[in-house]
Structures are given as structure tokens and as C-alpha cells.
Amino acid sequence: MPRQMIRTFLLFIGFSLSLINANAQVEFYVSTNGNDANIGTSDQPLASLTGARNAIRAHKKAKAQPSSYTIIITDGFYTMNEIFELYPEDSGTEEYPIIYKAADGALPIFSGGKKITGFEVKENGVWEAEIPESKYYKWRFDQLYVNDSRAILARTPNSGFLKIGDVQENVWERGSGRVALKAQQVLKFDEDNFQSLQNIDEEDLALLRFRAYHKWDFTIRHVDKIDKDSLALFTSGQGMKPWNPLKKDGRIILENYKAALDAKGEWFLSKNGILSYIPLPGQTIENTEIIAPVLDNLIKINGDATKNKLVEHITFEGIAFKHSHYKMPRSGFEPNQAAIAISSSIMLEGAKHITFSNCEISQVGQHAIWFGKGCSFSKVTHCFINNIGGGGIYLGDKAALDGVEHTNHITLDNNIIQSGGQEFPPAVGVWVGHSSDNSITHNDIGNFYYSGVSVGWVWGYKPSLAKRNIITHNHIHHIGWDLLSDMAAVYSLGKSEGTVISNNIVHHVHAYSYGGWGLYTDEGSSDIVMENNLVYSTKTGGFHQHYGENNIMKNNIFAYAKLYQAQCTRVEDHRSFDFSNNIIVFDEGVVLKGAWNKIDIKMDHNLYWNTGGDSYDFNGQSFREWQQSGHDVNSLIANPNFIDAPNFDFRFQNTETIDKINFKPFDFSKAGVYGSAEWKKKSELPESILIEFDEVVAKNLIKD
Known part of the structure; x- marks a missing residue:
């Protein structure tokens, strides 16, 4: 030495x-x-x-x-040259914990990225910089951050979508499952939608890929070849999923080729290492910071629950983690619900008593935090999670792991989880897979393209490990937009004994086509209690049950869905749900839609009120006809006496009417984050996002 x-x-x-x-x-x-x-x-x-x-x-x-x-x-900006990894030997104990914390008044930022400098302004106004690591060592990145915002990878069209004319699949290797192991898809277009590919060169073709949006999922694929004569694009990978395929009239964008670099805020990295960027108004080289992510993960906590070697009693406090990368593999991204196939900026396995408090995770390419297998008794509190490529916080594993590998007792409280799915739209704000006894409380979850909270990971009535999850006092809003379908603010799967969804405020939920619900019990959701929720301004209902057993919907307010106020779908030989002591208020659409006349339900002591007229359509029946079928015998059509329901003020002037259905007022002002005025203000989405959401909804309804 x-x-x-x-x-x-x-x-x-x-x-x-x-x-x-x-x-x-x-x-x-x-x-x-x-x-x-x-x-x-x-x-x-x-x-x-x-x-x-x-x-x-x-x-x-x-x-x-x-x-x-x-x-x-x-205080300061710390460039991370390697992933921060912790192992069992790095643990603290209950009496002697380990805390990584910001100094008083400091806001340290740990970045997994590289600042890109050396830009020159070309005659056309495009900035260009040569990146030696890309030129000589083939380093590539799939995200770019400019002045703390996610820049747009060069795409066509700049807004909206191209339309697929037709899809042909050639199976190369069938395999034994419903999805072929290997297949080629041929996407055909008309002349207008193929126009942008007519002048593409070979260098561009090597980088070209597409994003296709379909039902509740999407696909990213590289392009094998194009045929300019037949107006066709060829790609290969897995076979298409029969329940969610690419198809005629499907929406698609093309990206990552130089000819598409034609709009302000777009960027492109050439094969020879030249980064090009078209600045936004007001941006100069001097006032602009450009960061390319390098590290795929920022933190990895590596315990092993099967060997009883856990990482324990560690706290992160007051620290910001930014700029993790998701590298798109050559195989692309095959459709998978909730984007569970991608990784996370902060990954934990075999961890116990781990806390993230007052931290920020932002500008990342994949999910923010994932408590994977073998995690327990940990928490995330008062954290700001935003501008994320994937989802916010994921709990549990996609495989059913029982025993010591089962993830349980994770607390997510008083967090702001916003603007996710920026790279992977199917991602969700909070995902609970095969995980139990978790507490998801007082979070603000907004601006996602699929669901806000997804709980459960079993389709049908097989045993499920997702039990006793408590989802309460959350504010979940501006979900779905006009991009994906079959989604909700709170979405559940499988048997969920002991799970409670209560005292949440849910609003502004919209879908591209079908779906766009507030509360959605899907695919065997069972034994869930949904009570004291305020749900308003949804597309196809405050509540929808696809199929399930013994669910309870009581004492909720469902208001102002655009098409139907409540839906149910599958008829089964058991009690599907109870629906009682609820208030439904609306000004358009029908009250009930679906299999209401055939499904086994108990439905009574509800109140219905149309603030836009005197039309009440109960699945094609009048209210009296509906009552004569044995449902809602003690229910009412009456004014619930809200202070100003059309402007979403659902406080009561008096309880004279609601007392008749035994409705118990609840204090929905307690939903969402709590604490300082500054923290609450931070949870408000920018006005520009709220306006854009309303504009998108209006256009979508005209299209429908």
C-alpha cells in the first residue's frame, strides 16, 4: 500500500x-x-x-x-458515476439506524446524467454538439432533459397520430401459448400516412422505430425494413396478443430519425454522435442546461429474503434523485399492462424498515421507486415524484411470491405523484401487485395516461396475495386523457379480501374509447369495500364492475359522468356487489348501463338527481320500471341539496333529503396531501395542463 x-x-x-x-x-x-x-x-x-x-x-x-x-x-449538484448500491452489511438497526440526509436548508441533487455542452447554432437555428462517447464508443440515450423538462424525441407527426391502413402477421415460431414466440408484422399505410417515410435514408432506417397505441397498452418496435412501393413497414418480435393487437385504423407515431426533427423542443442523436436540438422560444445556449441520462438505476438495495439477509433501518431524507435512463432494447417494448416489464430508478429487494422522506424523484426514464420481492415495513412519505417515464411507486412482484419473498406493510403517505407515463403510457401512479397490508393514504396522484392506482395482479377467482390493502384519502385526478382505454382512477384485479377504498376524491378521468371510470373492479375483483368516495367528471361512469364477487359500494357520491353514471358487465351465479346509500347526480347521459337487469346485486337506498333535466334512463327503463324489477325500492329521485354541484361543490346545504337514504356526510376536504400551504400548493397541476385536459376531453367527445 x-x-x-x-x-x-x-x-x-x-x-x-x-x-x-x-x-x-x-x-x-x-x-x-x-x-x-x-x-x-x-x-x-x-x-x-x-x-x-x-x-x-x-x-x-x-x-x-x-x-x-x-x-x-x-447543497449542490452531484453527478453519480455509478449506481449507489446497499447490501445487508450496510444495514442499521432499530436502535442504531443509518440516515442519509440533506444538511439543514440544503437541497442536494444526485444525478445519473451527463451535462451536454459544446453546442453550436447552425444556419437553420438547430443546435448541434458532437458527443465523443457517442461517436467513438456508441453511447446512446433515449431520453433528454432540457432545463428540467423532458425534451421530445424527433417524431412524426408532431401532434396527433398516423393511422395504420392494415396489419398482416406472419408467424415464424408458434410456441405453446396464446402469443406466438416469434412473428413478423407488416403495417400498411395509405400514401398520406406513409409520406414521411418516402425520403428516409439507410442511416435513419437503422434508428427508426414506432409507437403504436391500442386499448390499455402500447407497443414500441424498431423497423426491420420499409417497402416504398407497397407503402409497408416491416417489424418483428413476439406475436401480437389476441386480446390487444395492432389493427387497422390503429394510432401510431414514427420517431428517432433525422427527417422527423422539425419542431421546437425536439432532439435527435445521429449514429455518428451528433446531438441536434431545436430550441424553444427564449432558450439560448447560455441559459439552457441539457442533460442526457446515463445510469439505468440510481439506487439499488440488494437484500435476499430467502437467506434472511435483509437490508434494514436506512432512511433517505431531503434528497433529490434525477436523470436515470431507460435504454430501449432492440426488441422494443412488447405490450404489458401497467408497464411492469421495465425497471425503476430506485429498486429495492429484501429490504425492511427503509424510509424515503421529503425526497424528490424526477426526470427519470422508467418507474420511480419499486419495492420488489421480500420488502416489508417500509415507507415513502412527503416525497415529490414527478416527470417520470414510467409509474410512480410499485409494490410487490409480478409473480406470486409467498412467504419471506412476499412484499407487505409498505406505507405511502402524503406524496405528490404526478406526470407519469411520459415514456410508457400504460404505467400507473401506484401499482400494488402480489402484495398485501399496504397503506396508500393522502397522496396526490395526477396526470397519468392509464390508471392512478392499480391493486391486485390475478385475473379471475384464483387465490390472490393482494389482500388488506388500504387506499384512502387520496386525490386522484386528470387520468387517462385521450390516449388509452379500459382504465380508471382506482383499478382492481382479483380476490382482495380486506381491501378498502375509501374517502378518496377522484375526478377528471377520461379514455380514448371505452372506459374512463372512477372506480373499476375488473376481472374477478372480490371482497372490496368502496365507501365515502367522491367521484366526478368521468367519461363512462363513476363506477364500473366488469365481474367480481361480494364487493360493497356504499355512501359514495358519483357525479357528472359524460356517458353513463354507473356500469356493470358480466352476469355470474353469485352476488356480484351491493350498491347502497349512494348519491348519483348528473346532467347528461344515462343513469345505468350494462347487465343491471340480469346481474345478482343488492341495490337500494340510493338517491338520483338530474341537474340538467327530468330524464332518468335506468338501462332502458324508467325509474318506476326499474323499481318494479325489485331494485332501488326504497331509493329516491330527489335534490340532494349540494351547495353548487354543477361547479363541483358537493358540500350539503342541509341533510334533509340525504337522511332519507341514510347517507352519512364525510369530510372530503381531508383527501390529498396535508402539511404546509407550500406543500399543498405544490400538488396543484399547472393551469396549462388543466386547460389542455379539458380541450382534449371536448375533442374526444365530439369524435365519439
Whole structure:
């Protein structure tokens, strides 16, 4: 060992031993002007999270008694050169935890990206920079962040979609499942929709790919070849899923080729390492920061529950994590619900008593946080999760893992989870797979293209591990837009004994075609209680049950769905659900739509009120005819006496009417985030997003 390294090591050991005090509290400091060869004092700080982890490891080996550790991180921008990884030996204990926290008043940012500089302005106004790592070492990236916003990969068309004329599939290898193992798809177009490909060159073709949107999912594929004579595009991969295929008139965009670089805010990286960007109004090279993500993960917590080697008692507090990458494989992205095939910026396995508090995760290419297999008794509180390529927080595994690998008892409280699905629209705000006993409370979940919360991962009535999940007092809004279908603010799958969905405010939920519900019990959802929810401004209903058993819908307010106020679909030989003590208020559409006349339900003591007229369509029947069928015998058509329902003020002037159906008022003002006025203000989506959402909805309804 070199003499200088020996001297530094001895100084570090001496310093570490001197830190032990009566409270067994050890502090290390991390700073942007630090060095991981330092000893970690405020005067000689470390430079990275990995350096701090290693300092804790060294101190543990040298100490004579247990210690708790606090890593104090000063303000600044930290470029991460490697993933921050923690293993069982990096654990704390209940009495002696380990805390990585921002210094008082500091907001440290840990970035997995690389700042791109050296841009020149070309005659056409396009900025260009040569990236040596791309030119000589073939480094490529699929996301780009400009002044903290996600830039647009060059695409055609710049808004809206091209339409597929027809689809032909050639199966190469069938396999034994419903989906062929290997197949080729030929997408054909008319002249107008193929026009942008007529002048494409071979270099562009090597990078060209498409995004196709269909039902509740989408596909990303690279292009094998194009035939300009037959106006066809050839691609290959898995066979199409028969329940969600590419098809005639499907929506598609083409991206990642230079000829598509023609709009402000777009970017393109050529094969020879030239990054091109068309600036937005007001952007100059001097006032613009451009960051390309490098690291696929920012944090990985690597425990092994099967060997009882967990990572435990670690807290992250007041830290921002940004700029993780999702590298698109050559195979593309095959359709998978909730985008569960992609990774996460922060990945945990075999973790217990892990806390993220007052942190930010933003500008990432995939999901933000995933508590994978073998995680338990952990929490995410008061975190700001936004501008994410995938989903917000994912709990559990996509495989049914019981025993020590079963993920359970995760608390998500008072978080802002917004603007997700930017790269993978099927992603959701909070996903609960094969996971139980979780608490999802007081979160603001908004601006997603599929569902806000998805709970359960079994289709039908097979046993499910997703039990006793509590989803309460959340504010879930501006979900779906006009992009995907068959989705909801709260979406459930499978048997879910003990699961409660209550006291949530849900509004502005819209879908491209069918779907766009507030609460949606799908595919065998059973034994779920949905009560005291306020649901308004949805497309096809405040509530829809596809099929399930023994669900309870009670004491909810369902208001102002555009087409139908409530739906049900499948008829089964058991009690599907109870629907009682609910208020439905509307001004357009029908009251009920679906299999209401045939399904086994208990439906009574509800109140219905049309603020736009005196039409009441109960699945093709009048209210009296509906009552004569044995349903809603003690229900009423009456004014519930809201203060101003058309303007979404659902407080009551008095309870004279609602007392007649035994409706119990609940305080929906408590839904959403809590705390300081600044934190609550932060949860409000920008006005531009709210306006755009309303415009999209209006256009979609005209189209329908």
C-alpha cells in the first residue's frame, strides 16, 4: 500500500474512533467539493453516497461498540458515476439506524446524467454538439432533459397520430401459448400516412422505430425494413396478443430519425454522435442546461429474503434523485399492462424498515421507486415524484411470491405523484401487485395516461396475495386523457379480501374509447369495500364492475359522468356487489348501463338527481320500471341539496333529503396531501395542463 494511502487510512481510523460518543452517534459529511479519500469531517468531506457507505463500512469494522450513522449532505449538484448500491452489511438497526440526509436548508441533487455542452447554432437555428462517447464508443440515450423538462424525441407527426391502413402477421415460431414466440408484422399505410417515410435514408432506417397505441397498452418496435412501393413497414418480435393487437385504423407515431426533427423542443442523436436540438422560444445556449441520462438505476438495495439477509433501518431524507435512463432494447417494448416489464430508478429487494422522506424523484426514464420481492415495513412519505417515464411507486412482484419473498406493510403517505407515463403510457401512479397490508393514504396522484392506482395482479377467482390493502384519502385526478382505454382512477384485479377504498376524491378521468371510470373492479375483483368516495367528471361512469364477487359500494357520491353514471358487465351465479346509500347526480347521459337487469346485486337506498333535466334512463327503463324489477325500492329521485354541484361543490346545504337514504356526510376536504400551504400548493397541476385536459376531453367527445 502506498505511504500516502496508509497515512490517510490511519487518519480515518483515528478520526472514526474519536467520533464515538455517549449517544453512539457518528456523522460523516458529503460535499460537492469533497473527495472520497477524505475522512468525512465537515472540513474534509466525502464526495459521494458510495464514499459515505464505504466510510460506514470501515467504521463498523474499527469500532468497539454499536453506532448509529448520519450522513449529512451539503447543497449542490452531484453527478453519480455509478449506481449507489446497499447490501445487508450496510444495514442499521432499530436502535442504531443509518440516515442519509440533506444538511439543514440544503437541497442536494444526485444525478445519473451527463451535462451536454459544446453546442453550436447552425444556419437553420438547430443546435448541434458532437458527443465523443457517442461517436467513438456508441453511447446512446433515449431520453433528454432540457432545463428540467423532458425534451421530445424527433417524431412524426408532431401532434396527433398516423393511422395504420392494415396489419398482416406472419408467424415464424408458434410456441405453446396464446402469443406466438416469434412473428413478423407488416403495417400498411395509405400514401398520406406513409409520406414521411418516402425520403428516409439507410442511416435513419437503422434508428427508426414506432409507437403504436391500442386499448390499455402500447407497443414500441424498431423497423426491420420499409417497402416504398407497397407503402409497408416491416417489424418483428413476439406475436401480437389476441386480446390487444395492432389493427387497422390503429394510432401510431414514427420517431428517432433525422427527417422527423422539425419542431421546437425536439432532439435527435445521429449514429455518428451528433446531438441536434431545436430550441424553444427564449432558450439560448447560455441559459439552457441539457442533460442526457446515463445510469439505468440510481439506487439499488440488494437484500435476499430467502437467506434472511435483509437490508434494514436506512432512511433517505431531503434528497433529490434525477436523470436515470431507460435504454430501449432492440426488441422494443412488447405490450404489458401497467408497464411492469421495465425497471425503476430506485429498486429495492429484501429490504425492511427503509424510509424515503421529503425526497424528490424526477426526470427519470422508467418507474420511480419499486419495492420488489421480500420488502416489508417500509415507507415513502412527503416525497415529490414527478416527470417520470414510467409509474410512480410499485409494490410487490409480478409473480406470486409467498412467504419471506412476499412484499407487505409498505406505507405511502402524503406524496405528490404526478406526470407519469411520459415514456410508457400504460404505467400507473401506484401499482400494488402480489402484495398485501399496504397503506396508500393522502397522496396526490395526477396526470397519468392509464390508471392512478392499480391493486391486485390475478385475473379471475384464483387465490390472490393482494389482500388488506388500504387506499384512502387520496386525490386522484386528470387520468387517462385521450390516449388509452379500459382504465380508471382506482383499478382492481382479483380476490382482495380486506381491501378498502375509501374517502378518496377522484375526478377528471377520461379514455380514448371505452372506459374512463372512477372506480373499476375488473376481472374477478372480490371482497372490496368502496365507501365515502367522491367521484366526478368521468367519461363512462363513476363506477364500473366488469365481474367480481361480494364487493360493497356504499355512501359514495358519483357525479357528472359524460356517458353513463354507473356500469356493470358480466352476469355470474353469485352476488356480484351491493350498491347502497349512494348519491348519483348528473346532467347528461344515462343513469345505468350494462347487465343491471340480469346481474345478482343488492341495490337500494340510493338517491338520483338530474341537474340538467327530468330524464332518468335506468338501462332502458324508467325509474318506476326499474323499481318494479325489485331494485332501488326504497331509493329516491330527489335534490340532494349540494351547495353548487354543477361547479363541483358537493358540500350539503342541509341533510334533509340525504337522511332519507341514510347517507352519512364525510369530510372530503381531508383527501390529498396535508402539511404546509407550500406543500399543498405544490400538488396543484399547472393551469396549462388543466386547460389542455379539458380541450382534449371536448375533442374526444365530439369524435365519439
